[in-house]
Amino acid sequence: MQSGNQHNEALAIGTFAEALRSGAPIVAILGQTAGWSNGVRDPVLRLALQKAEREGNGWSDLLSREALPADFYQWVAERFSRRTPSESLATIADIPLSAVFTSSIDPGLPGLFGSNGREPEPILLGQPVPAEIRSIRRPPLFYLFGRAGAGTPELEPPITRQALAQRRLLHSSQMLLNVKDSATALGLIVIDGYSAKMDWLAAEDLLAAISGAPKNGVIWFGEDDLEGDNAETLHDLIEARIVIRGDRSLGETYALLRASGDIASPERWDEPELISLHSGQNLVISPHLRLMVEATAQIVDNSWTGFLPPFEGVLESSAFHSFHAANIGPRALVEGIRRGYAFKRDFEDDLYLKVEKALSKHHDQKGALVLHGQSGTGKTVAMGRLAIRARAEAKVAVLMVSGTRIPLPGDVSPFLEVVARFDGVTLLIIDANNPSQRYDDLLAALRSSGHKVVVVGTSYRLDDEDSNPLLTCARSSLSRGEQAKLGDLMSKFARSSNYDVKTDHALAKFYWSLPESRGGIADGLSKEARALETALRIKGTRPRRKMDLGALAVALVAAGYGEPEEAFFPPSFPASEIDLTSPAARVIDYVMTTSRLYRAVPINLLLRTVLLQKDDEILISVDVETLRDLFVGEDMFRWQYGGKDESELLVSARLQLEAELVCNRRLGTPHAEATRIIELISKAYNASREDGEESHFVTEIVFALGPDGPAGERYKDAYLDVARCLTDLRKKNGVLNARLILQESALRRAYVRTHDLAPDKKAMALVEATQAVDYALTAIDVTGSNRLYAAKRTKEYLLTERAATYGYLALDSAQTNNDDNVVWSSYRAARDAIRVASGRVSSYQPLDISLWVPIRVLREAPRLPEVQRAELLADIRATLDVVDPTTLPKDQAILFNKQRVAASELLQDVKLSEAAFSALEAVGSAVGFYLKARAMAPTRPLYGETGDADAVRSAERTIAYLMSVYEKVSHDPRCLQLLIAMEWLKATGRWIFRGLRQPIPFDLNARERIRTFIADLRLSDPEAFSPQYRYLEAVLTWLDGDPKQAMASWRNLARDTEYVDARRVVNRNTISDATGKPIVFSGVIVKALGPGRWSLRVPELDRDVDLQETDFPRTEIALGRTVRNFSISFNYRGTIADVFHHRGQ
DSSP states (O other): HHHHHHHHHHHHHHHHHHHHHTOOOEEEOOOOTTOOSSSSOOOOHHHHHHHHHOOOSGGGOOOSSSSTTTTTHHEEEEEEHHOOOHHHHHHHHHHHSSSSEEEOTTTTTHHHHTGOOOOEEESSSSSSSSSSSOSSSSEEEEETTTTTTOOOOOTSSSSSSHHHHIIIIIHHHHHHHHHHHHHHSSSEEEEEEOOTTTTTSHHHHHHHTTTTOOOTEEEEEEEOOHHHHHHHHHHHHTTTTTTTEEEHHHHHHHHHHHHHHHSSSOOOOOEEEEEEEETTEEEOOOHHHHEEEEEEEEEOOGGGSSSOOOOOOHHHHHHHHHTTSOOOOOHHHHHHHHSSOOOOOHHHHHHHHHHHHHHHGGGOSSSSSEEOOTTSHHHHHHHHHHHHIIIIIOOOEEEEEESSSOOHHHHHHHHHHHHHHHOEEEEEEEEEOOEEEHHHHHHHHHTTTTOOOOEEEEEEOOSSTTTTEEEOOSSSSSOHHHHHHHHHHHHHHHOOOOOOSSSHHHHHHHHHHHHTTOOOTTHHHHHHHHHHHHHHHHHHHHHHSSSSSOHHHHHHHHTOOOOOOOEESSSTTTOTTEEEESSHHHHHHHHHHHHTTTTOOOHHHHHHHHSSSTTSSSSOOOHHHHHHHHHOOOTTTTEEEEETTTTTEEEEEOOOHHHHHHHHHHOOOOOHHHHHHHHHTTTTTTOOOOHHHHHHHHHHHHHHHTTSSTTTTTTGHHHHHHHHOOOOHHHHHHHHHHHHHHHHHHHHHHHHHHSSHHHHHHHHHHHHHHHHHHHHHOOOOOOTTTTTOOOHHHHHHHHHHHHHHHHHHHHHHHHHOOOOOHHHHHHHHHHHHHHHHHOOOOOSHHHHHHHHHHHHHHHHOTTTTHHOOOOOOHHHHHHHOOOOOOGGHHHHHHHHHHHHHHHHHHHHOOOOOHHHHHHHHTTOOOHHHHHHHHHSOOOSSSSOOOOOOOHHHHHHHHHHHHHTTTHHTTTOOOHHHHHHHHHHHHHHOOOOOOOSSSSSOOOOOHHHHHHHHHHHHHHHGGGGOHHHHHHHHHHHHHHHHHHHHHHHHHHHHHHTTTTTTTTTSSOOOEOOOSSSSSSOOOEEEEEEEETTTEEEEEETTTTTEEEEGGGGGTSOOHHHHTEEEEEEEEEETTTEOGGGGGTTT
């Protein structure tokens, strides 16, 4: 008998060693005593039994009919984190396993098996099947009975024997079906640490999982204590040579093989991933870079497009349904597409052609590419396929982002910088269903830092698809070819689905028809909602043990009195089923109204709103077990984690379409829906924290309610109520959030715009709007604890909003007031606000306001005195001269052309009488001089950079006139801007600020005059001194004044325009000779400024300029080296050595 045991032991060791040497898949089934089998008892098990006051020696003794205490497994998880793994367990973790199935609930196993750079993937649910069921690099770790500390009931271990049976039926048995496929016919299954008497894993389930293995395909390490039929079954498997018995443990056996030298050291898997680029180079993704970037985006490296092992039969069907299940990650999405689990829609080729063109001419892109369409049209699949094609065909670097938020520029900049060093372009794919403008803002922010990037995003259905080539529509109806593809897909994977593929929304209906996937829209959705309400009401009114007892209550309980109880929903709350005002009804309303607008509500805010009817009430204490009991099993809700550290729980509807149908039946009107959302907003006391989930929720839901949200102006009747709710939240509860204050004003203005209001109500709303935005801008500028934090872009929005709001007030005065002085005073206030916004905001919006305000005021107040009309007309003319339509995006250029047409009607016959001229001069106004000078000056054409000889002569006459009255006009920004433009045209023959690498005046005297005019322009209105004149002042100061002062100005300008001006890095001007030809310089490298950036000393100018190493690919760049044949250009960040003249640009 002993020789037989020795033979089995030798066979087990030999078989195991051969599997290790050959690289065959090795799959481990680890019991709850794995690593603790040789007389060393798991200390966590001992402590757990003590904590639960249970007798016994194994994990099976921990469970009984009586439930374990609330948060018991949170407590257990803490003990696991403090426990040092046994030597045997650590040894097992070093084995190159392809998959692990374990009945252990130790949350530290992924970290333990993550040795040698492996990345285990924990699997906590039986469905869906993971994307990879075997992998040495990323071995799936199947937790058969959940994981301690997972945080939700579905993922936590069972708390009773009944729950154990349910978990076994729903999850562990489903997981064990993957054992055979994970091992394959050529692999090996190893069992260790299993005791039938002490383990949660039933012996019959274990034997069933291994019974189909090939000969010598299973090694059972350690002792077995099977009895009865199970013992006989194991004996039969041994006799059939399917199972080999080994007396030693798995850890001992592996340690023995390592010590004897029979196997090599395990391979390390911490090598950086690669991205093969179009140039043939390989970009190495370091762990540090991956850690920084993949907090918000997924790097699509070569492994995403590598070999896929084939699936067959049940496994492929399961993988198909897993692919179409609830939110899967980008990597699983890409794998499913590659396996053919989704067909390619017609619009995808059009989208790819646009992307391909954008990648080749990324610098010419006017905005982000956007794929738009309603839910269920295949946008997410299209994004995944785009990533595959971009990597496989274009071989560009790809980042994928999924979720609801667009990453910040700083989140992805490190990756873009690395790609740029290889002269590569990055494709940033964002499946966030956000408005297209947000993608444009991100692209502009990234370009402002000089990144080479193309942004592709998703959005819900947009209206201007025909006029905007950047948009691609994912239509809800299918073409004939798409219908055929869908039919083929159904016949292959979903034969039970039975409906007409030619119907509208066929693709969405297909998704919803899969029982394992989207949940579907059930015929009895209304009944389901009522049943949910009833269940919540019953659970909410069930007596529960009261939490947070006072000292007296604790003493009474200790004396033998019964513990006090309370209901989750106190009886004081109304419970009417007709008017839907009960707490249970309002829970459903809150979730559905926010989900209709594609938002999830933080659970803390939801409960606070339900349980607090009045501001002075005390929130009822709610423990985790109560929440679990209240909401578990309610299928209409979906849960997700949010917040900076993913620690805040949010709840939403199962589907947005379901939320829409429920809202329609239960609430009936947009105003009723908005009322429910206002109730949520009014209790958002924690919305001051910029990085908090409550702040994100309120900001996003208010935007969604507004005119730019997914519903358009559906909630326009509630704009004023929402705005006043935000004001109350700020004033009464101290919620100071700049973005919310911005909405206070914007929503009031939108309400005025969309309603025909009585004059007093209109004036009140506008005054409230100005008070809100003025408060925000004042609070931003104060110091100390009362200072309001606002991001740079938020402050710009506030400045623009103030300008627009004051413009509305001026227009209201013109419409309702017969007093010319009141109208003029109101307009001057608006003009001041507009000038400040125009000086600090780089976008077109303030300039648009500066056009429509005077235009509409002139129309609404035709009886204004001639002197005041002249001021307004001069403002219109000056703004038209400032705007360069060649630099505007298409939508803004359309707006400008509309304003230009409206202005031309007013400017057709601008003649100022001598009396008006004298009156203006008498009060110190320069507008008369400006209008005369402007009549002499040439008009810049819509296109073209060069002025002809007539334009130059007109410029000379204009300069002569303005200089003759300079003392009277040196305080007027309009005159000074005109004088600078004319002096520039005279000196260079070019229109100022138009085109790239425009020559700088060669004549020193001309430069000095322009610098003087710019200095006076700054003094005339420091708040309105715009970035382009700040830039020009720095250029002229660098050339003819103090270069250190110029560099300080550039640093401030670069900081102020970062992430807000996409053109800040373009080379605007170049040092040129008298003919306008760039002057060629030579210089010596004197200092390294950063990776790829150097300081170059130019002896001819006695100045230093910046050099980008990538601009000089054929020049050896090093300290002390001489660099020849370059020009010097300027942008908002300073000087740059420019070799464009060599490239024929």
